Amino acid sequence: xxxxxxxxxxxxxxxxxxxxxxxxxxxxxxxxxxxxxxxxxxxxxxxxxxxxxxxxxxxxxxxxxxxxxxxxxxxxxxxxxxxxxxxxxxxxxxxxxxxxxxxxxxxxxxxxxxxxxxxxxxxxxxxxxxxxxxxxxxxxxxxxxxxxxxxxxxxxxxxxxxxxxxxxxxxxxxxxxxxxxxxxxxxxxxxxxxxxxxxxxxxxxxxxxxxxxxxxxxxxxxxxxxxxxxxxxxxxxxxxxxxxxxxxxxxxxxxxxxxxxxxxxxxxxxxxxxxxxxxxxxxxxxxxxxxxxxxxxxxxxxxxxxxxxxxxxxxxxxxxxxxxxx
Ligand code: ES4
Ligand code: ZN
Numbered sequence: 001x002x003x004x005x006x007x008x009x010x011x012x013x014x015x016x017x018x019x020x021x022x023x024x025x026x027x028x029x030x031x032x033x034x035x036x037x038x039x040x041x042x043x044x045x046x047x048x049x050x051x052x053x054x055x056x057x058x059x060x061x062x063x064x065x066x067x068x069x070x071x072x073x074x075x076x077x078x079x080x081x082x083x084x085x086x087x088x089x090x091x092x093x094x095x096x097x098x099x100x101x102x103x104x105x106x107x108x109x110x111x112x113x114x115x116x117x118x119x120x121x122x123x124x125x126x127x128x129x130x131x132x133x134x135x136x137x138x139x140x141x142x143x144x145x146x147x148x149x150x151x152x153x154x155x156x157x158x159x160x161x162x163x164x165x166x167x168x169x170x171x172x173x174x175x176x177x178x179x180x181x182x183x184x185x186x187x188x189x190x191x192x193x194x195x196x197x198x199x200x201x202x203x204x205x206x207x208x209x210x211x212x213x214x215x216x217x218x219x220x221x222x223x224x225x226x227x228x229x230x231x232x233x234x235x236x237x238x239x240x241x242x243x244x245x246x247x248x249x250x251x252x253x254x255x256x257x258x259x260x261x262x263x264x265x266x267x268x269x270x271x272x273x274x275x276x277x278x279x280x281x282x283x284x285x286x287x288x289x290x291x292x293x294x295x296x297x298x299x300x301x302x303x304x305x306x307x308x309x310x311x312x313x314x315x316x317x318x319x320x321x322x323x324x325x326x
Pocket of ligand 2: 018168196219
């Protein structure tokens with residue numbers, strides 16, 4: 001019999017990835033040791049047992065708690081380098097990476113430490129891993145609009161390293177319109193804009209992200225299907241939706257992967273992409289999400305190729321580079 005060829009995952013772009021959500025238990029304990037931080041878990045297995053979430057907030061509580069181990073520029077560089085090594089194995093050629101500066105500055109870690117550390121790993125990635133990258137600075141929507149404005153001003157010296165602003169954390173009760181002013185400043189500064197919307201929140205939040213914040217992409221957006229007019233708008237303007245299937249299952253946005261609306265979104269003509277969100281917590285990186293939807297939803301090779309192609313089309317790569325991937 002012919003030995004099976006080594007599998008080479010489809011080349012793809014990762015467009016919805018929180019770098020803090022790539023902190024694997026092994027690295028968390030190594031950084032805890034290096035920084036003299038004590039984690040409230042006996043060992044890696046005990047930590048993994050805590051990865052059983054009932055909703056977005058139950059995940060965010062652990063996500064923010066584990067960040068206590070991230071203190072120095074080296075920590076952020078090591079975190080990003082570990083992600084990029086795994087991304088390469090998953091066929092990722094381009095990654096647009098979220099970070100949450102307020103989750104670090106609130107603990108006394110300067111924003112420059114975060115950005116310089118991440119940038120060190122990202123700058124080396126084209127040569128080391130054959131991966132190009134962009135950085136997306138997210139505002140925590142459950143913090144105040146003033147805090148977001150102060151964060152944007154603190155990031156001004158580093159804006160040459162930042163491609164876009166985003167909006168994440170606890171969605172319900174924190175509509176996009178709360179951040180109208182900081183998004184206007186970001187756009188004036190030449191940045192792209194994205195926002196998480198329609199994950200746990202209603203279609204009205206997706207409308208606000210489009211009409212009040214003027215976003216170029218919607219992160220998640222799965223609840224958009226509840227509003228026919230919204231779907232028509234997203235299709236007409238070819239607004240990308242960065243969908244995260246394994247995340248949606250783990251955070252109970254959908255009951256079961258077999259019930260995921262991804263096929264319906266493709267059928268509706270939406271520009272959807274498949275992404276990993278917080279892969280250390282949700283059980284899979286980029287290619288793992290592709291294989292999971294293939295197996296649970298019966299997507300054929302053509303659908304998978306469409307998803308990979310969409311990921312480049314929806315990216316913030318310059319026109320020439322993007323065209324070369326399509
Ligand atoms: C997040 Cl899955 C998700 N949703 C909203 N905010 C987040 N931050 C990190 N992961
Ligand atoms: Zn996310």
